[in-house]
Amino acid sequence: MLKSITLRMISAPLKQPFYNALGTLTEREAIIIEVKDQNGISGWGEVVAFSSPWYTEETIKTCYYVLKEYLIPALHQELKHPHNLQKIFATVRGHYMAKSGLECAFWDLYSKQQKQPLYKLFGGSREEVEAGVVIASNDVKKALQQIEVYQAEGYKRYKVKVSPHNAIEYISAIRKEYEDLPLMVDANSSFALDNQELFRRLDDFHLMMIEQPLEHDDLLLHSELQKQLKTPICLDESITSFNMAKNAIALQSAKILCVKMGRVGGWSQALAIHNYSMQHDIPLWCGGMIEFGISRAHNLALATLDGFTIPGDISSSSRFWEEDIVEPELTVVNGKVKVSAEIGIGCQINWTVLNKLTNYIETFPLK
Ligand SMILES: [Mg+2]
Structure with missing residues (x-):
């Protein structure tokens, strides 16, 4: 039997600004969701929408509103299995990040009730996951310095945020120093299909992939572009649901997909994308949203599944935060993160840090 759901609004400054083609981020808000059962066991989820709608339509405030007014009132004490949430959530169209935060909390709770690590519930088999890192700098020299630091930590994949104006400058400078x-x-959707010269030059840098070159909602244009490129296209922003992933694969709009649990609506949709992509030989990697430790722990569990064959955005907690809200913090060692053998998401709440970052709390008893 379930007892209550608590929403906490938190915020923290980033250790350094995060630059990309859409904007600059210096501060991060999130909603931390705790679902408690009658035995005092808690499951944890995190809403990864940003404060404003620069990346997706949802924001922290729209998520809070939808959770409070629609998703939480639709729940009841007798909810037996997190699988049942999809049907309940179907009464609300979209709002995937709000749904994902809540669904993740239920899966964590369920796996703790089952006394199992979360990733094992879904057939995850890896005991460690390879980590990639994002270079999001406004200066080539700084980007090169960041790569040097992350190389020392052994990261397995380096993603550089670029715009049409700086892509060649950044990539040629990096390739000059790091050929392999x-x-x-x-x-981040900043390129245009008619920018042939840009694509021709990028195609010669033997990149692992070009992520989301064109508009976030245009699968046809990406399909057209992929026909012209040697380099695989990876879709990120376009993959907002299982159906969008299916359409992208059918149209050959990409050869690789980035799955973000929050953007697709949580575990059920992420698993559906995973299974379908595996059937169609589309490699996956797990995307990041500059998130706190709870979302990182769910992402890490997702990345243990067999279809996630490319290192994801699974950097150390210390990449963005002075202190994370979980312990132990997520740590990359020699380019890998060890998956915890503990039940649930495999980490505990660091109450000192969580309380320090909390701006607002509301608890909803379940009837
Ligand atoms: Mg991206």
Whole structure:
């Protein structure tokens, strides 16, 4: 039997600004969701929407509103299995990040009730996961310095945030120093199909992939572009649901997909994308949202599944935060993260840090 759901609004400054083609981030808000049962066991989820709608339509405030007014009132004490949430959530169209935060909390609770590590519930088999890192700098020299630091930590994949104005400058400078670095670019939809010269030059840098070059909702244009490129396209922003992933694969809009649990609506949709992509030989990697430790722990569990064959955005907690809200913090050692053998998401709440970052709390008893 379930007892209550608590929503906490938290915020923390990033250790250094995060630059990309869409904007600059210096501060991060999130909603931390705790679902408690009658035995005092808690499951944890995190809403990864940003404060404003620069990346997706949802924001922290729209998520809070939808959780409070629609998703939480639709729940009841007798909810037996997290699988049942999809049907309940179907009464609300979209709002995937709000749904994902809540669904993740239920899966964590369920796996703790079953006394199992979360990743094992889904057939995850890896005991360690290879980690990639994002270079999001406004200066080539700083980007090169960051790569040097992350190389020392052994990261397995380097993603550089670029725009049409700086892509060639950044990538040629990096390739000059690191000929064989597992390197990719993320354009965050800032390129245009008619920029032939840009694509021709990028195609010669033997990149692992070009992530989301064109508009976030245009699968046809990406399909057209992929026909012209040697380099695989990876879709990120376009993959907002299982159906979008299916459509992208059918249209051959990409050869690789980035799965973000929050953007696709949680575990059920992420698993559906995983299984379908495996059937169609589309490699996956797990994307990051500059998140806190709870979301990182769910991502890590997702990345243990067989279809996630490319290192994801699974960097150390210390990449963004002075202190994370979980313990132990997620740590990359020699480019890998060990998956915890503990039940649930495999980490505990660091109450000192969580309380320090909390701006607002509301608890909803379940009837
Ligand atoms: Mg991206």
